[in-house]
Amino acid sequence: MLLTRESIRNIDKWRQAGIKLPNYDVEKVAEKTKENPTWLHFGAGNIFRGFISLLQQNLLDKGLSKTGIIAVESYDYEIIEKIYVPYDNLSMLVVMNLDGTLEIEVIGSISDKIMADLTHSDWKRLKDVFSNPYLQIASFTITEKAYNLKDFSGEYIKDVKEDIENGLDKPKHIISKVTSLLYQRYKKGKYPVALLSLDNFSGNGEKLFNSIKTIAEEWQRKGFVETRFLDYLTDSTKVSFPLSMIDKIVPRPSEEVKKKLEDLGLERMDIIKTSKNTIIAPFVNAEKIHYLVIEDKFPNGRPPLEEAGVIFTDKETVEKVERMKVTTCLNPLHTTLAIFGCLLNYNTIADEMKDPCLKKLVEKIGYDEGLPVVVHPGVLDPKEFLREVIEVRFPNPYMPDTPQRIATDTSQKMAIRFGETIKSYRERPDLKVTDLKYIPLVIVGWLRYLMALDDEGNPMTLSPDPLLEDLRSHISNIKLGDVNSVQDNLKPILSNVNIFGVDLYEVGLGERIESYFKEFIEGPGAVRRVLEKYLGCKG
Numbered sequence: 001m002l003l004t005r006e007s008i009r010n011i012d013k014w015r016q017a018g019i020k021l022p023n024y025d026v027e028k029v030a031e032k033t034k035e036n037p038t039w040l041h042f043g044a045g046n047i048f049r050g051f052i053s054l055l056q057q058n059l060l061d062k063g064l065s066k067t068g069i070i071a072v073e074s075y076d077y078e079i080i081e082k083i084y085v086p087y088d089n090l091s092m093l094v095v096m097n098l099d100g101t102l103e104i105e106v107i108g109s110i111s112d113k114i115m116a117d118l119t120h121s122d123w124k125r126l127k128d129v130f131s132n133p134y135l136q137i138a139s140f141t142i143t144e145k146a147y148n149l150k151d152f153s154g155e156y157i158k159d160v161k162e163d164i165e166n167g168l169d170k171p172k173h174i175i176s177k178v179t180s181l182l183y184q185r186y187k188k189g190k191y192p193v194a195l196l197s198l199d200n201f202s203g204n205g206e207k208l209f210n211s212i213k214t215i216a217e218e219w220q221r222k223g224f225v226e227t228r229f230l231d232y233l234t235d236s237t238k239v240s241f242p243l244s245m246i247d248k249i250v251p252r253p254s255e256e257v258k259k260k261l262e263d264l265g266l267e268r269m270d271i272i273k274t275s276k277n278t279i280i281a282p283f284v285n286a287e288k289i290h291y292l293v294i295e296d297k298f299p300n301g302r303p304p305l306e307e308a309g310v311i312f313t314d315k316e317t318v319e320k321v322e323r324m325k326v327t328t329c330l331n332p333l334h335t336t337l338a339i340f341g342c343l344l345n346y347n348t349i350a351d352e353m354k355d356p357c358l359k360k361l362v363e364k365i366g367y368d369e370g371l372p373v374v375v376h377p378g379v380l381d382p383k384e385f386l387r388e389v390i391e392v393r394f395p396n397p398y399m400p401d402t403p404q405r406i407a408t409d410t411s412q413k414m415a416i417r418f419g420e421t422i423k424s425y426r427e428r429p430d431l432k433v434t435d436l437k438y439i440p441l442v443i444v445g446w447l448r449y450l451m452a453l454d455d456e457g458n459p460m461t462l463s464p465d466p467l468l469e470d471l472r473s474h475i476s477n478i479k480l481g482d483v484n485s486v487q488d489n490l491k492p493i494l495s496n497v498n499i500f501g502v503d504l505y506e507v508g509l510g511e512r513i514e515s516y517f518k519e520f521i522e523g524p525g526a527v528r529r530v531l532e533k534y535l536g537c538k539g
């Protein structure tokens, strides 16, 4: 069986294999989408194929929507060539249930794909779609770093510098591309639209807005865009940037799942790693549980996604729910497991949850250090959410999620995942930053991880991170087993407000972290020993 539009016409064959098919005519929806494009999504990767597209499929299945989503890829064109084109834009979602059963579903709601490549004819098509009055949403899952225009020294990165000089016609960075597309929309009729970031970080909509506004202002100063364009962009009845909280664990595609699909008779299920490091396959494996909370601000209307389980609410509630998830109840625990999982040679997050020390560490970070500063968001209960994460979601033995995946881009995540809690402790009169014992342990774990040696002292490959070279330039001066080599090498990292959101020395944690670090590098096995010492556990 091939995952193609033609093959899914043979409904009985797919049914016999136990695979659910779209309950609508995929071709017709694709046609309708061409005439009436309402939703573009930037970032054609795994979460889009396994979650966002599922929401729209849900509406199409119920007859609540008539059009699909157009996937836009602006960075890794191999995804389109190798994962969209050969499979007619279909994706296959494999849900890993807690009892080991799989629920498999062909997703047909991705109606088209576009490469946002200026040298390709697709660019013209993208400009047309973007200036279409029907367009309601341009959403994004492009990873947190893609929103950054500047490097850590505060300078515009190379592509952005060039984009600012070159104006509307040759943008390279995704934010400049989107700003240029928005200008087309403005010129065409000032039509309204919502730009919806579904990336996993605090204030995602605001960050998208600020980045786009920065480019627009630079272009306005150089005379590339009209001043009124800034009015359009900053008028939320025209262009909105809703905040969102997105939550579904969508690990990289796993060989085990691929094998199971092949056993069912599916062909061409190969997992690829692109030259830009995206690991992707025709299928997506994911957990069943998910949450999506979005600020209800869509000036050109939106599909009735509440019918697919999305919670629409006000900005303050999204902020609270997002803070709860990203800064305390899920992502800090994930990053903790990522760092120590790599150091202690774990292959899955679920296996780590069987390690009494690691389970205790995430409990301490979640319940003891995180929960006290969480503001109850109303729509979800933080304690119950945390319990579900620790007791149900992370330990799911069928989820092929790896610490190495979550360890990607850790430098971009520390400020949000740990810095926010540190700041709350600093601000609250009833709490002291120096009461924090376990968050510093994770920060130290990360510094130890950056030595690229596992706890036994064996070389370990580090996950991609835009700051890796910079960080390694300090850390590589330190030798395992030689506490004296620490010297001042940690100072530039620990005092970097861009990395942690605070200067860790100023808040009183720097020295403690340095001293923990020295214990961590005493020699092989020290990471495990230190965890046992501070957590009173036996790993």
Ligand SMILES: NC(=O)C1=CN([C@@H]2O[C@H](COP(=O)(O)OP(=O)(O)OC[C@H]3O[C@@H](n4cnc5c(N)ncnc54)[C@H](O)[C@@H]3O)[C@@H](O)[C@H]2O)C=CC1
Pocket: 042, 043, 044, 045, 046, 047, 048, 073, 074, 075, 076, 079, 141, 142, 143, 144, 145, 146, 174, 198, 199, 200, 201, 246, 247, 248, 249, 250, 251, 278, 279, 280
């Ligand atoms: N995988 C997951 O479980 C979840 C992911 N997310 C969010 O979605 C993001 C993407 O996750 P996945 O789709 O799983 O990853 P992925 O690796 O499968 O896809 C990443 C996507 O982002 C694009 N991208 C990467 N760097 C870019 C850049 N500099 N400029 C423009 N586009 C760029 C890639 O081309 C690709 O389309 C995450 O970083 C996170 O913020 C949110 C919830 C769950």
Ligand SMILES: O=P(O)(O)OC[C@H]1O[C@](O)(CO)[C@@H](O)[C@@H]1O
Pocket: 200, 246, 247, 248, 249, 250, 251, 330, 331, 334, 405, 406, 408
């Ligand atoms: O650390 P990352 O790359 O944002 O990934 C975090 C993981 O946890 C989640 O936050 C779960 O919702 C997803 O974004 C992803 O599976």
